[in-house]
Every structure is written in structure tokens, then in C-alpha cells.
Amino acid sequence: MKRLMLATVALSLLATPAAFAGDWGGRHHPQPKFGMQHQPAKPFRHWQPEAKKPHWKKGQRVGNWKQRQQVRDYKRHGLRKPGRDQQWVRVGNDYLLIAITSGIIAGLIAAN
8 A cells, every 4th residue: 555655656746847848839939920020128217307407607606505515624525725704515516615605606616
């Protein structure tokens, strides 16, 4: 009885991979119809709006410059020493030299 059960289990284990290796009738590999050419799928790209970067100019007034990040270690960033009543402010990747009293741009450097 034990031999018969062991033989049945062994036969079923050997037959299982053979059952899955059979031909599926070509359902997974469709052939293109006459006149149609196979084209690879294009990768999907998410649409992102272009960021509008403000173009700073000398003499332009910056309204909210006090809320921006002040640059105190200007030498490390390769900036010159600010003059009297001036300070460097970082806006994104740009450095603006702003007059403290009026908020007008006295100089600017665009960082890479």
C-alpha cells in the first residue's frame, strides 16, 4: 500500500512540470496581421508644467526679501563682501545682493 502511494505521489510530481511546459496555442504571442508592423511601446512620460523662473535684474525691487535665506558665509559661496547696508540673499539657485533699506537688487549671481 505504501509503495502504491509513493509511486502515485512521485509520478504526479514528475508530471506537473511537463503539463505546464506544453504549447498554449499561441495565445501569448499573437502574430501581426497582414500589413501591420510591430512597433515597440513608447515609455510613458508624466506631464510636468515648466517652472517659471523669475529673471532678476539690477535695480529691480524684491518685495519679500526679508523672508529669504540670508547668506552669511559669502566667501564660501564665492561672493564678494557686501557693502554697507547690503546683504546677500539666496533665492533658489541665485544669489542676490540687496540693499537693506530699499530692497533693490544691487548685484546678482546665478549659481549652477
